[in-house]
Amino acid sequence: MDTSRKNRIIKITIWAVCSIVVTAALLAATAFFWPAASKQLQSSSSEKLSYNDAIAAANRTVSEDTSNTDIRPECRSIIKTHGKKTAKAVMMIHGVSACPQQFTDLGNTFFNAGYNVYIPRVPSHGLTDNKRHGEITIPAMAQFMNSSTSIISGLGDETGIVGLSGGANMATWITQYNSQTISRALLLSPFYQPSESETPSWKIPLLRNLYGRNILPDSFTGSNLSYRALGKYIIIAKNYKSDLKAPGLKYVGVVTSENDTAIDKNLAVNIPKQMAAASGAKFQYYSIPASFGIGHDIVALNQDEVKKHADKLYPFYLDMYEGKDVKLEAN
Missing domain, CATH: 1.20.5 (Single alpha-helices involved in coiled-coils or other helix-helix interfaces)
Structure with missing residues (x-):
């Protein structure tokens, strides 16, 4: 050569x-x-609606879900009202890869207690191909949180929010950026980032930026959770207000389970606790004992252990939301 x-x-x-x-x-x-700041998540575009306008918007959402054949029937958005604006109304936001069905029974508990209840379907969730929840985008999440807040604003004199897992993450964002609407929040198994056993802390930026920004092709956990979706929920948490302050917030409750190995429990408690302190709101925390046998999803009745304790869990969640000093007694 x-x-x-x-x-x-x-x-x-x-x-x-x-x-x-x-x-x-x-x-x-x-x-x-890569900075986690997102322009769409730095402010709110929600508006205060009248009862009639809120009902019309909610019914449009349900109608759109009903006409979309890609959405499973049990996963359509849910609106339950008493035919008028009530003293209290609550919005419930389901978890990652789940759908409004997750809150059907708890929603009934609140409705029977006199609440108007709105349970919207998060975009890209509840589809016939459930893996498509990984197609969710940050703009769609922001639009969902703002439009859903507008709807709940017209359903009650006092309005609040209940969220599970990723839904509790969204509820935390909504509470801070819509404190003129949301006066109380119940955060169940809040997912701000995975536990160390699920995802070592050094991998969190990879999950947030490479999957959350759609740079890497999607992959799924053993429980079929989309890495891309999880990354975007982590991005939401990175866009909370720096001081976590939510003026007008009166109360924050948090419930986790001792058996939950999916979430970072320190963040699950400390972020809401700091938000409450910054806002001059009452804070309450409860951990469901391991003896209940319940893991991360502490709401859905399709789980045997949740179903077994439903007669205690659902009234307990209602009491926790209302700020009562309560605890669970094992069977």
Whole structure:
């Protein structure tokens, strides 16, 4: 091989190696240092609605879900009212990969206690192909949170929110950016980021930026949760107000389960606690004993252990939401 050809090969090899190194460096920088701030999540566009306008908007949402054949019938948005604006109304937001069905029974508990209840379907959730919840986008999440808040604003004199897992994450954002509407919040198994056993802390930026920004193709956990969706919920949490303040907030309750290994429990308690302190609101926390046998989803009746304790759990959640000093007694 002549010298000039050998030199060309060496140059090409060096160029290729340098390109790989630069690409890897850019990917690493993106993964760990990409700012989590999102313009759509830095302010709210919700508005106060009259009862009639709120009902009309809720009915449109239910109608759109009903006409969309991609949405499973049991997963359509739910509106339950007493035919008029009530003293109290509550919005319930389901978890990642779940749908309004998750809150059907708890919603009935609140409705029977006199509340108007709205349970909206999070975008890309409740579809016939459930893995498509990974298609959710940040703009769609922001629009959902704002439009849903507008609807609940017209359903009661006092309005509040209940969220489970990723829904509790959304509820935390809504509470801070819509404190003129939301005066109380109950956060169940709040998912702000995974537990250390699920995802080591050094991997969180990878999950948030590479999957949450749709750079890597989607992948799924053992329980079929989309990495892309999880990354976007983590982005929401990174866009809370720096001081977590929600003027007008009166009460925050948090419930987790001792058996829950999915979430970072320190954040699950400390973020709402700090939000309450910054807002001058009452804070209450309860951990469901391990003896109840309940894991992360502490609401849905399709789980045997939740069903077994439903007669105690649902009234307990209502009492916790209302700020009563209560605890669970094992059977």
